[in-house]
Amino acid sequence: MGTIFLLIALVFEISFAVYSIITKQNHKKLKNGIRIGLFVAFVILTLTSVIVWSLRWVLLAILLFLLAVKGTVSLIRKNTTPKKYKTSKVVLKTIFMVVATVIAFVPAIVFPQHPSPKVTGKYGVGTATYTYVDKNRVEEFTDKGDNRFVNVEFWYPKNADGKYPLLVFSHGASGIKVSNASTYTELASRGYVVVSIDHPYHSFYTKSDDGTVATINSDYNREITNLNTEGVYTNEELNELIQKWMKLRTDDMNFVIDTILEKAKSDKNPVYQRINTDKIGVFGHSMGGAASVWLGRERDDIDAVVNIDAPFFSELVYKKENDSFIANSKAYTTPIFNIYSDDVWGQLDSTPIYVANQLNNKQFKDAFTTHFKGAKHLSFTDLPLFSPILANMLQGGKADIDPYYCIETENDLILKFFDDELKRIGHFNPKETY
Incomplete structure (x- = not known):
């Protein structure tokens, strides 16, 4: 499960970077909205036991939470002059996010969520x-x-x-x-x-x-x-x-x-x-x-x-x-x-x-x-x-x-x-x- 989620996260980060480079725009509001949605989805999956909470998910939860808070603060701020688009900045941010995402997923990949072997006794x-x-x-x-x-x-x-x-x-x-x-x-x-x-x-x-x-x-x-x-x-x-x-x-x-x-x-x-x-x-x-x-x-x-x-x-x-x-x-x-x-x-x-x-x-x-x-x-x-x-x-x-x-x-x-x-x-x- 950790590997699948990591691949999804990496595809999102890289695809969004390519989209920004092609359109030559930051798409900041869209990115913030998606990151808030990812944190909400993580919470829902955890509450419904699709993700069984344990230490393996702590780093990922912290990363998603910080990104969601940052995105929320950015969305509720008063409108200011949009930052000028720079390809180099998009690439650097993407590299940083890819590295942070991989690190956050390491515990879940090294120690994957797995079913327990069967227990047959009555006690x-x-x-x-x-x-x-x-x-x-x-x-x-x-x-x-x-x-x-x-x-x-x-x-x-x-x-x-x-x-x-x-x-x-x-x-x-x-x-x-x-x-x-x-x-x-x-x-x-x-x-x-x-x-x-x-x-x-x-x-x-x-x-x-x-x-x-x-x-x-x-x-x-x-x-x-x-x-x-x-x-x-x-x-x-x-x-x-x-x-x-x-x-x-x-x-x-x-x-x-x-x-x-x-x-x-x-x-x-x-x-x-x-x-x-x-x-x-x-x-x-x-x-x-x-x-x-x-x-x-x-x-x-x-x-x-x-x-x-x-x-x-x-x-x-x-x-x-x-x-x-x-x-x-x-x-x-x-x-x-x-x-x-x-x-x-x-x-x-x-x-x-x-x-x-x-x-x-x-x-x-x-x-x-x-x-x-x-x-x-x-x-x-x-x-x-x-x-x-x-x-x-x-x-x-x-x-x-x-x-x-x-x-x-x-x-x-x-x-x-x-x-x-x-x-x-x-x-x-x-x-x-x-």
């Missing part, structure tokens, strides 16, 4: 955000000596009775806790309490209850970038980085789970009182998926794991004598469902860090595995819906799969897996390829 969904402070850990990314804080957001069944399984989500390498909001919403609508974690300094941006802001750490960001560049790290160096990344991630997830379990015992907050602490699942995308798999091996109270497009870091054993990785020889007993894009599927048999993910790994003989053909790494998040331009830039091109089909199918499969493992509803039997 309304409530949300709540909290900041948990871990008094047993000092923040390693700063030198202030502050304790580590972790921001979380809950999606839960609203106006519902009973208790529901807890699902804990961890975002990707530089993601944010709302990266898969459509997934959390669908799960909550079907009777789950979902908590998503912002891992400070691993997340792109997070803000705590007291206003503290943490953005992605530059050193960590460089490490992640180098991970995807062949030849930068030896396997030994990569192993050290993996251990460091996973310790922070799993420490955060353990802390959040333990905090929630403690609060569920005595905190009267209805969010915590809706949680069935005997049923816990973990899931995550990319690095968050790797951390979820790690937790599924470490904790006895994890009943199910969904790994979205991630390597099994917990299952890698580094062999210094030949600088290589091999797969852990101990069976993985927690039920697990793996979802892969083309980006990862093509690396399972060729990239060292995916050696444990290989389909012939006997330690995962009972694992469910699905491949989404045509999907790229970020297809399993809401980003391709929220900002197709950013998604394509970050993942190196457009995915061949329809983004709504991908995310809605993913959400449905995750729901059915957790239903089977945590609620004993249905029989989970996914296809090998979607």
Whole structure:
């Protein structure tokens, strides 16, 4: 919608400039009237929800408002001697308006208005955000000596009775806790309490209850970038980085789970009182998926794991004598469902860090595995819906799969897996390829 409106605006500005040049007149009254009309039309479209108001429209609204005010003032002024027509002035004003219009439309184009993925459950969904402070850990990314804080957001069944399984989500390498909001919403609508974690300094941006802001750490960001560049790290160096990344991630997830379990015992907050602490699942995308798999091996109270497009870091054993990785020889007993894009599927048999993910790994003989053909790494998040331009830039091109089909199918499969493992509803039997 933003692109269409931008094209209309640019056609108007350029056409009016051509008309003025041909007729050698400014047509000031006509232009002012049209601009007032455009602002009125924008307001009407917003009030009738053709344009769904959000921050993406703020710059455009300000521009249209200022032009409408200027036009109104000009029209109600007493008649004065008309300004002499100058082609150069018309051209300069047109160039200025074209640049201003493009800038005003940038948010609406980068973050286009889009329908939400379908929600199929009977429950309304409530949300709540909290900041948990871990008094047993000092923040390693700063030198202030502050304790580590972790921001979380809950999606839960609203106006519902009973208790529901807890699902804990961890975002990707530089993601944010709302990266898969459509997934959390669908799960909550079907009777789950979902908590998503912002891992400070691993997340792109997070803000705590007291206003503290943490953005992605530059050193960590460089490490992640180098991970995807062949030849930068030896396997030994990569192993050290993996251990460091996973310790922070799993420490955060353990802390959040333990905090929630403690609060569920005595905190009267209805969010915590809706949680069935005997049923816990973990899931995550990319690095968050790797951390979820790690937790599924470490904790006895994890009943199910969904790994979205991630390597099994917990299952890698580094062999210094030949600088290589091999797969852990101990069976993985927690039920697990793996979802892969083309980006990862093509690396399972060729990239060292995916050696444990290989389909012939006997330690995962009972694992469910699905491949989404045509999907790229970020297809399993809401980003391709929220900002197709950013998604394509970050993942190196457009995915061949329809983004709504991908995310809605993913959400449905995750729901059915957790239903089977945590609620004993249905029989989970996914296809090998979607």
